[in-house]
Amino acid sequence: MENLSILRKILKFDWLFIFMIILLVCIGCLSLYSAAGGDWNPWASRHFQRSIIGFSLAFVIAITDIKIIYKYAWFPFIISIILLLILYITSNQGVNRWLDLGAIKIQPSEIAKISIILALARYFHDINIRDYGKVLYSIFALLIAMPIIILTVIQPDLGTAVMQMLIVAVIIFLAGLRIWLLILSLGAFIASMPLIWFNLHDYQKQRILTHLDPSLDSLGAGYHINQSKIALGSGGVFGKGFLHGSQSHLDFLPEKQTDFIFTMIGEEFGLAGTLFVLMIFVLIMLYSTIISFLQSSQFSRLLCSGIVFMLFSYVFVNVGMVSGLLPVVGAPLPLISYGGSSMLTIFISFGIILSASIHRFDKIEIKNY
């Protein structure tokens, strides 16, 4: 078992898992085709190209030994911090989330999500098993993640930062954080709410306020939520039909190719469509959770369950936002929304899951005991 040939690894792939990923990409391409008013350009074709690149990357990661991933786990973390720092230094006033790398534009805060998971999984793997769940180590884990979270908040990208924070919290919790500390930190979080509120930008406050009552400002921030709900609701059970979503095609729907693509699916395919998409995500998460349970090392276990939670946070925040359950924070729907950075993150994540699945019996050495 020590050294599987590449062919044997491919044979060990979880084909059902891959099939569901392909299904999501296809749904994404068709939705983008519809969003462009029945045109492969400008989004659907690019989405397809990107997913081919993504699949290649995932394939490479999948056949990479989990030990190698373990070995270089800090590497993406450091890269993310550097990218975020460059972004911070080069950005002018206002909102800047994209880093222009010449050929491609990437969103470092998206890449940072998977980096944090990798880094924390490695960190918790490396500490002495007797120290699992100890307060000091948990706080230290938090400190490790802090640079990325802070750099994301000051972009400012509160939505992504909150998601990163939740991922960190879940990993610390899964790593065995003592329950009393959890309660304490929850208390601290609630106590810090007013402080957070006063440090929010006006548009962020506005978003939260209009989320609470969208009719407050029907042509401002609440307009998006209202129009999105109208689109979803008018889809009914079976939708208006492919390419027939009037809300989407008449531009009442904002950002229909990115964050609001789920709304368009809801308008054209109704509740059946939305539930189908959600079901695929649930199946992927379920599958990944099972893989995480099968892991024999702390690193890969935390890695897989961290990724599951990240995937969940993407889906929950996105669907919650477009259906008016959560504030508009700007979160893409994995593999369906148009956008390179989140797709890159997701494909890296799926590559890791596949790798973990293939190498699930490989034991990563435990140091410091």
Next chain:
Amino acid sequence: MKKKKILIEEQMLSFSRRALLIGGLQIGALGLIVKHLYEIQVIDSQKYLSLSDSNRFNFSLIPSSRGSIFDRKGRILATNTGSFDIEIVPEWSRDIQATLYNLTKYISIDEDEIKTILNLAKKQKSFIPITVKSNIDRQTVSRIAVNVPYLPGVSIERNERRIFPQGSLAVHVTGYVGRVSKSEQNKNSPELFLPGFRIGKSGIELQYDIDMRGLPGTKRVEVNSLGKVIKSSIEKDTIKGKNINLSLDIHLQTFALRRLQAGNDKLISINETKAKKVLDKSKSLAWQLKDDRNHINQNHNGDYVLPESGSVVVMDINTGEVVVSVSAPTYDPNKFDPGISTADWQMLSNHPRNPLINKTISGQYPPGSTFKMMVGLAALETGVISSKTKSFCSGHIEIGDMKFHCWHKHGHGAVDLLDAIAQSCDVFFYEIALKTGINNIAKISREFGLGLPTGINLPGEKSGLIPDRKWKLDVKKQVWRPGETIIAGIGQGYVLATPIQLALMTARIANGGKKIKPTLLKSPILQASNANSVKVSEKNLNIIKRAMEKVSLDEFGTGRNFRLGIKGVEMAGKTGTVQVRRISTKERESEEGVIKNEDRIWEWRDHALYVGYAPMDKPRYAISVIVEHGGSGSSKAGPIARDIMEATLTDDPTKFIPKNPIKKPLI
């Protein structure tokens, strides 16, 4: 080693527990999402579906084309022409004020207009477009069209504009159109809310407004979130408004108007240097003098004066069609759309001669001597006189302690009814009026259409006034006095009539007492053959007709100097000169006598009247002329009437003039 293994297993167990907890929370959260989606997409689906449709579709009205107005020979009096208007929709303009200031680069908009638009934008719903400027020329349209992307909310609309090609010639008949005012808006007629929509405000435009409007069509417009039209389809076609064919003959109308305005004055072309000098001197005088003419009036003293004002009506005595309906001064109805300027409005409403009033139906004048036919007829009918009854006129008569004067200071001598009408002897009528009694005079007058609206198809008609005992008691709360009957005998005092009533009275005399009704619509139906007859004996009516003929034919007749210039065709009629102020005894008995008409200020001069019909032996047209403060009926109104009647008859000679006119023996 063993301890470590236990630790690892414990740790595994802890992870599994915690992972399941997290998983459970995730399932719960997703359950919440699904429940929420179910609420939106299933339970509230209908609500959102209708919201989506209202997002998507706008029903917009297509205004119908307003019906045109033609004269009796099909010449256009009012029609529509395409007009490019600049409109702004407040909803799609982020900052109206800024956009309007940007627009000033291309068209002139003054501060007041901007203020008005901003006010309107505040008041009405933000999706209703507001007209910024109407009737933009093509060059400006293309300049703005290019820049529309930088002028949010601005659009160029092709609307219809009302034009009156004849200008001021028939304005009192056609009327004018204007914007819909707040009080005229009506929820049942949504087209009234369209910014370019115009409705009739006066005249025929108001009278037949509903018919002329037609019915608006509807257009279903699919719009995107920016209000941009993606697709539009016509749901319902417009129904064009009805055209109106008037009985008016615009050529005769023009002739009549110009003839009335000229009066007995000399016309000076405004191109002549002396006319230019006068016009340069006073702007307001220029405006009033010029009117829409190319001439100004110079009276026999060499003074430049305002054109004569008053009214002319020519009516077909068989069909009731009004061929000429002049009210002077006039104004240009084209000025009222899109909106008259404040300065022009001030000029019009403060004009001393009231151009805004249609004097033919709303001007009430004492009929003066033209009323004598009614008095004479009433006397004949009641039997107080016969056609042979004579009376002596010494120039005045004393009844009770009152002295009543004849216009002829030295008297007419012995006259019968025919002479009294021909020479317009007042004393004769004082006497017979007193004998006949006011109630009998009133009864006959009403038979001929006086004292009540004629029912002509124009809004704003006045009823004139034919007083009787009951009226005096009801309105004035006083008993009728005999002196008032005497004054009424010569058509003064309380008696009032409109020019259309006088024309109708004359027409009913001329057509043998057929109660026709005047109409401004072309209707060749011979009303006279079906209409009821007045309750007057034919014999008596013929006596009156003969008396009216004598006005022209008799050597002493007041109309002897203005007989028609057409060979063998004569006009029967009656002159009238109406005193508008009381002549005091002192003035009458002073050495200079009564101050001459021309020496009085305009407002105190006598009205000049004439009513008549022609051809005398085979009547076809009745005419009434009133020259406001024009002097005497025989010198001012009569000649005007003669010229207009001549023009009317020669306009279509084969039809109106008998080929072999029979020369009637003089009476």
